[in-house]
Amino acid sequence: xxxxxxxxxxxxxxxxxxxxxxxxxxxxxxxxxxxxxxxxxxxxxxxxxxxxxxxxxxxxxxxxxxxxxxxxxxxxxxxxxxxxxxxxxxxxxxxxxxxxxxxxxxxxxxxxx
Amino acid sequence: xxxxxxxxxxxxxxxxxxxxxxxxxxxxxxxxxxxxxxxxxxxxxxxxxxxxxxxxxxxxxxxxxxxxxxxxxxxxxxxxxxxxxxxxxxxxxxxxxxxxxxxxxxxxxxxx
Numbered sequence: 001x002x003x004x005x006x007x008x009x010x011x012x013x014x015x016x017x018x019x020x021x022x023x024x025x026x027x028x029x030x031x032x033x034x035x036x037x038x039x040x041x042x043x044x045x046x047x048x049x050x051x052x053x054x055x056x057x058x059x060x061x062x063x064x065x066x067x068x069x070x071x072x073x074x075x076x077x078x079x080x081x082x083x084x085x086x087x088x089x090x091x092x093x094x095x096x097x098x099x100x101x102x103x104x105x106x107x108x109x110x111x112x113x
Numbered sequence: 114x115x116x117x118x119x120x121x122x123x124x125x126x127x128x129x130x131x132x133x134x135x136x137x138x139x140x141x142x143x144x145x146x147x148x149x150x151x152x153x154x155x156x157x158x159x160x161x162x163x164x165x166x167x168x169x170x171x172x173x174x175x176x177x178x179x180x181x182x183x184x185x186x187x188x189x190x191x192x193x194x195x196x197x198x199x200x201x202x203x204x205x206x207x208x209x210x211x212x213x214x215x216x217x218x219x220x221x222x223x224x225x
Contacts, residue, residue, distance in 0.1 A: 004156070041217065041218075042215030042216060043202075091156075101159045102157075104155075104157050104158065104159075106154065107155070107156050
């Protein structure tokens with residue numbers, strides 16, 4: 001298994017909703033990442049987990065809450081989002097946080113209405 | 114301040130010819146460079162990388178060249194194939210920092 005699987009692929013949510021994005025990999029990678037990508041822009045790093053511990057939070061608003069239940073799973077909990085948070089949310093993993101050959105998931109296309 | 118620049122938003126190349134994608138950077142502390150390829154509605158796929166101690170790295174049809182004095186790198190794809198049509202991102206990192214600094218991307222279109 002050489003994939004990073006993200007669910008759901010598409011999500012529409014209201015500004016008062018609570019939802020979660022899920023990411024899963026079974027490659028034994030010990031670093032996992034959340035990125036946000038707006039149209040025609042490069043991906044922006046949000047969070048880095050290394051050995052299931054949050055090691056980087058790139059000043060992301062608290063309405064985004066990451067969680068790493070185990071070495072294969074990464075969640076992103078969403079609450080009270082704004083329309084400008086609409087974007088493609090990408091999960092990635094790598095052998096270690098110092099390894100840059102990331103494997104990216106296909107992403108979740110989030111629309112906040 | 115854009116530390117990694119891809120000045121060509123798009124590039125059109127005939128199938129079978131060479132595609133050359135360029136990337137310039139300003140931070141002399143960058144010591145590792147990567148190229149990613151992205152299809153619509155998919156995540157970026159790692160293509161090839163190069164360390165600052167090298168000036169060339171080759172993997173099949175893909176070759177990355179690094180010119181440190183000019184702070185310039187390029188990705189050569191030979192021969193170009195229709196499946197190469199995608200957006201290509203250049204990214205860089207400094208001193209094993211976790212964060213990659215990304216270029217804005219170049220959309221490559223391979224014409225039949």
